[in-house]
Amino acid sequence: MATLEIRDLRVTVEADNATKEILKGVDLTVKQGETHAIMGPNGSGKSTLAYSLAGHPKYTITGGTVTLDGEDVLEMSVDERARAGLFLAMQYPVEVPGVSVSNFLRTSATAIRGEAPKLRTWVKEVKEAMERLNMDPSFAERNVNEGFSGGEKKRHEILQLELLKPKIAILDETDSGLDVDALRVVSEGVNRVRETGEVGTLLITHYTRILRYIKPDHVHVFAAGRIAESGGPELADKLEAEGYEAYTKGGASA
Amino acid sequence: MAEAQNIPVGSTTAGSIAVAAESTVVSRMSAPPSFDVADFPVPHGREEEWRFTPLERLRGLHDGTAVATEGLKVDVQAPEGVTVATVGRDDVRLGKAGTPVDRVAAQAYSAFEKAGVITVPKETVLTEPIRVAVHGEGGTAFAHQVIELGAFAEAVVVIDHTGDAVLAANVDYILGDGAKLTVVSVQDWDDKAVHVAQHNALIGRDASFKSVVVTFGGDVVRLHPRVTYAGTGGEAELFGLYFTDAGQHQEHRLLVTHNTPHCKSNVVYKGALQGDDAHAVWIGDVLIEAKAEGTDTYEMNRNLVLTDGARVDSVPNLEIETGEIVGAGHASATGRFDDEQLFYLMARGIPEHEARRLVVRGFFAELVQQIGIEDIEERLIARIEEELEASVA
Numbered sequence: 001m002a003t004l005e006i007r008d009l010r011v012t013v014e015a016d017n018a019t020k021e022i023l024k025g026v027d028l029t030v031k032q033g034e035t036h037a038i039m040g041p042n043g044s045g046k047s048t049l050a051y052s053l054a055g056h057p058k059y060t061i062t063g064g065t066v067t068l069d070g071e072d073v074l075e076m077s078v079d080e081r082a083r084a085g086l087f088l089a090m091q092y093p094v095e096v097p098g099v100s101v102s103n104f105l106r107t108s109a110t111a112i113r114g115e116a117p118k119l120r121t122w123v124k125e126v127k128e129a130m131e132r133l134n135m136d137p138s139f140a141e142r143n144v145n146e147g148f149s150g151g152e153k154k155r156h157e158i159l160q161l162e163l164l165k166p167k168i169a170i171l172d173e174t175d176s177g178l179d180v181d182a183l184r185v186v187s188e189g190v191n192r193v194r195e196t197g198e199v200g201t202l203l204i205t206h207y208t209r210i211l212r213y214i215k216p217d218h219v220h221v222f223a224a225g226r227i228a229e230s231g232g233p234e235l236a237d238k239l240e241a242e243g244y245e246a247y248t249k250g251g252a253s254a
Numbered sequence: 255m256a257e258a259q260n261i262p263v264g265s266t267t268a269g270s271i272a273v274a275a276e277s278t279v280v281s282r283m284s285a286p287p288s289f290d291v292a293d294f295p296v297p298h299g300r301e302e303e304w305r306f307t308p309l310e311r312l313r314g315l316h317d318g319t320a321v322a323t324e325g326l327k328v329d330v331q332a333p334e335g336v337t338v339a340t341v342g343r344d345d346v347r348l349g350k351a352g353t354p355v356d357r358v359a360a361q362a363y364s365a366f367e368k369a370g371v372i373t374v375p376k377e378t379v380l381t382e383p384i385r386v387a388v389h390g391e392g393g394t395a396f397a398h399q400v401i402e403l404g405a406f407a408e409a410v411v412v413i414d415h416t417g418d419a420v421l422a423a424n425v426d427y428i429l430g431d432g433a434k435l436t437v438v439s440v441q442d443w444d445d446k447a448v449h450v451a452q453h454n455a456l457i458g459r460d461a462s463f464k465s466v467v468v469t470f471g472g473d474v475v476r477l478h479p480r481v482t483y484a485g486t487g488g489e490a491e492l493f494g495l496y497f498t499d500a501g502q503h504q505e506h507r508l509l510v511t512h513n514t515p516h517c518k519s520n521v522v523y524k525g526a527l528q529g530d531d532a533h534a535v536w537i538g539d540v541l542i543e544a545k546a547e548g549t550d551t552y553e554m555n556r557n558l559v560l561t562d563g564a565r566v567d568s569v570p571n572l573e574i575e576t577g578e579i580v581g582a583g584h585a586s587a588t589g590r591f592d593d594e595q596l597f598y599l600m601a602r603g604i605p606e607h608e609a610r611r612l613v614v615r616g617f618f619a620e621l622v623q624q625i626g627i628e629d630i631e632e633r634l635i636a637r638i639e640e641e642l643e644a645s646v647a
Contacts, residue, residue, distance in 0.1 A: 054601050057593065082603035094598040097589060098558075098616030104602075107612055111603035143616075160602065 002032040002069055002085060002167035004053075004200060010063035011045075011052045022048040024225035025064065030168060030200040037203045037211060037236060040222030041244040046204045047091060049222070050172040054088040055081050068168065083112055085167030089157040089174050096144035101156065102126070104144045105163060112164050129162045132192070134185050151182035158189035169193065170202045175210035187213030208240040223247035287353035291318070291364040294357035303356055306535040306567050308503055311474045313394070313420045313448050315358045322365060325393020326419050330372065333382040336409075337373040347371055347400050351426035352454025352480055359452040359478065362422035365396035372411070376404025376430060383410040383627075390419025390447060397423040401437070405430035405458070410627060411437045418444040423451040429461040431485060436464040438630055442637070443472035452478040457517070459485025466625050467523075469496040469504050470637060476505040483514040490519040494536075495621055495634065497641045498564065500529025507537040508553070512546035521553035524621050526614055526638075527564035538570040538586075542579060550580035557588040558617045560610065611642055 011023035022045045030036050040046050052059045053066060055078040066073040068084055076084060096104065105126060110116045117125070130139060133155045145153055154174055161169055171190065175183055191214060193199050203214060211219075211233070219235040220227045221244070228247050229235065284301045285294045296317045297304040304316075314320035330338045341348070348369055354360040372384060386399075401411055407430065415421075429435050441449060449472055457463050469475050481490045490510060498504045510519040525534045538553040557566045570584035591613055599609035618638055622631050 054597075056597055077606075078597060078600035079603050079605050079609075082601055088601055090598070090601075094594045096595050096598065096613060096616075098614075098619070099612050100616070103612070103616070104599075107604055107608070108599075108602035111605065111608070164602070 002200060004030040004073075004086075004168045004202075005067045006053075006064070007066075008064035009049070009052070009066060010061070011048055012060045012062050013048070013058060014060075021062070022059075022225055023052065026226055028220065028227060030202055032167060032200045033197045034218065035194060035201040035203060035214065035216045036218045036220060037205060037216035038220050038222050038227075039205055039208070039236065039239055041248055042206065044222045045225040046206075046222050047172055050088055050170045050202075050204055053081075053170055054078065054086060079111065082166075087161055087164055087166035087169045089154075089161055089169065089171045091173040091176060093145045093148075093153045093157055095146045097146055099144050100141055101144055102140040105140075105160065108160065109163055126163065129159055132162075133159055133189050135159065150177040151179070154178060154182065154186050155189070158186050161193055162189060165193070165196075166199060168200045168202065170204065172204045173206060174203075175205055175207060183210065184213060190214055208236050211236050221247055283355055287355045288360055289349060289354060289363045291357060291360040294360050297357055303507075306533075307476055307505060308474060311448065311503065312358070312450065315361060315420065315422045315448065315450055318361070320361075320394050320420060320422070322396055323393045325391040326395040326397075326421065327387075327389045327391065328370065328397075329387040329389070330370070331385045331387075332372065333380050333384065335375065335378045336380070336384060337371075337375070339371045339373070340368050341371050342368065345369060345371065347402060347428070348398060349424075349426070351400075351428050351456040352452070352482065354424060354452060355478070355480075356452075358422050358450045358476075359424055362396045362424050362451075363398065365422075366398045369398035369400065371400045371402065374403045374407040374409045377406045378404070379408040380410065383412050386411065386413040388413065388415045388421075390415075390417035390421065390443070392418050394420040395422075397421060398426075399423065400426045400428065401435070402428040403430055403433040403435050406432040408434040409436070411435070412630065413437065413439045415439070415441045415443055415449060418447050420448045421451070425451060425453045427453070427455040427463065429456065429458045429463055431458040431460060433458060433461045435462070436466070436627070438466040438468065438625070438627070441467075441469040441472055441475050441477075443475070445471065445473060447472040448474045450474070450476045453480065455479070455481045455490065457481065457483045457488035457490060460487040461485075462489045462491075464491045464626075465493065466630075467492075467494040467506065468634060469494075469506070470641060472502065472504075474503045476503075476507070478507045478509075480508070481510045481519065483512065483517045486514055486516045488514065488517040490517075491624075492519070492521045492523075493621060493624055494523035494525075495618060496523070496525040496534060497638060498525060498527040498532040498534045499641070500563075501531050503533045503535075505535035507535075507539075509539040509541070510551065510553075512540070512542040512549040512551065515546055516548035517546065518549075519551045519553075522621055522624070523554070524556045524558075524618060525566070526558045526560055526617065527566060528560040530563035532564040533567075534565075535567045536569070536586075538584065540572045540582070540584070542572075542574045542576060542582060544575040547576055547578040548580055549576075549582065551582050553584045555586045556617070558614065559588060559590045560614070607642075611639060614638060614642055
């Protein structure tokens with residue numbers, strides 16, 4: 001069973017000619033089949049955690065370890081991490097002019113699976129996955145994220161999640177900027193992947209709204225660069241009622 | 255219908271549409287067109303038509319110090335029915351399609367000794383391309399080439415430039431009524447070559463001209479494709495593709511003069527740049543004269559900057575002296591292949607070199623498909639990939 005283990009992760013970023021520590025010792029274990037929600041106020045370092053795990057060059061790891069099934073993730077390049085089974089659904093997916101969605105998906109699936117998917121089954125696979133996400137077939141011919149609405153971008157991320165079948169999926173504020181209909185469609189996509197029992201999900205969110213659609217097994221409150229409190233789904237209810245104030249004032253630790 | 259997008263780092267894009275203004279396309283040249291080099295002052299580099307060009311790298315083509323030497327071979331392979339001739343300076347077919355507009359073109363016209371004339375007789379439809387191989391072995395040359403199609407003739411001409419040379423040339427394309435000519439000019443020079451040329455196309459009534467200019471190599475390549483129409487109903491498609499590497503200067507200056515009613519032109523140039531001091535210049539001028547009613551024209555330039563240190567100057571310019579036209583527009587955009595794109599593609603498991611290849615292939619694919627000659631298309635894609643392999647590695 002795949003396991004992502006984060007131990008005492010410390011990350012800095014360069015900003016305005018100064019080095020700033022964003023992650024100050026994060027400990028977290030995500031196992032295949034589990035869903036962890038990471039909730040926290042703006043600026044707490046949630047997205048830094050997501051991008052650091054994926055290997056974004058902007059972030060410098062200054063301490064700690066991250067392993068996937070015992071393999072050192074921090075030693076891997078960005079593409080190696082993806083091929084090892086890590087997937088990051090991005091909050092702000094990037095436009096790639098001149099590259100069609102269909103070409104992108106196939107190139108990506110070829111890289112992740114280690115061989116080109118058989119054309120006939122692949123076309124069917126993509127078509128069906130798109131239908132489930134209420135995506136028009138013409139979508140496949142558009143350039144990656146170019147001119148996509150906020151909802152289209154997020155559907156496209158979840159389409160990739162469904163097709164690439166990672167071991168660990170990190171969803172970085174996938175719910176932000178979505179109306180209720182889009183949120184429901186996107187959440188259903190995430191749930192289909194979760195129901196296979198083959199993915200460990202790290203759901204990063206600012207709002208509790210998405211947790212009505214995607215039920216986490218564990219909820220963690222992220223504040224000031226580390227996990228301030230962990231609990232079950234009831235912790236999300238508490239946050240819903242009380243907000244993050246207890247964690248932002250005076251750096252409370254449970 | 256103007257669209258201009260400016261990415262501040264390492265690129266400039268400017269555009270203008272002048273309506274019924276005084277003709278800046280002509281007036282901004284520092285001297286009127288002439289076949290005589292003496293009519294042009296030696297440029298100092300601040301003139302509008304020279305301000306982007308590194309004169310010190312032209313090896314004397316611009317100031318009269320370049321001297322012709324041995325070391326440029328031209329080999330023409332033509333199918334049956336085509337006449338290939340070498341003629342003297344007094345041949346009446348020379349200079350019919352256009353007049354040199356700058357000092358280097360005039361220098362080429364004043365200095366060449368023999369000219370090449372390729373003639374496709376009227377109503378001759380070729381099924382095989384005419385291939386012109388221009389290969390430099392370190393020489394300096396002034397050249398003149400005429401390619402003439404009689405009425406209703408159809409031909410494809412592929413001109414390949416390879417090796418090392420310092421070359422100033424004029425190339426005339428003369429299309430008879432109803433003729434169809436496709437010319438693919440590939441500049442695949444070695445690193446030190448300097449190539450400055452003016453291409454003049456004169457398009458007959460109802461004739462179609464398709465020019466594909468492909469520039470990969472050389473130290474300085476400066477090409478000046480120009481189109482005028484000899485009758486109504488003419489069509490010009492000018493496609494260009496360039497891949498500018500570190501230290502290279504590649505300049506494409508186009509002028510389509512709509513001097514006749516009911517003609518069309520479509521200009522699409524796309525370039526990728528990578529490496530320190532890679533410099534691409536694109537000037538797209540279209541002039542619609544008062545009498546050219548019913549004109550339909552569009553010009554577009556797109557640049558993809560792959561690394562830091564590269565520079566693009568892109569200047570579309572449209573001058574319209576009549577409102578009675580079908581359409582006129584231009585667009586220019588320069589974009590960067592940035593680290594965020596790379597991160598996004600790599601985060602989906604795609605290795606770095608493949609991610610770059612994907613983006614660049616996608617960028618050029620649409621243009622390459624418009625060439626319509628399969629073996630040329632395949633060769634260009636292979637060559638683009640080679641360029642990428644060479645420098646991404």
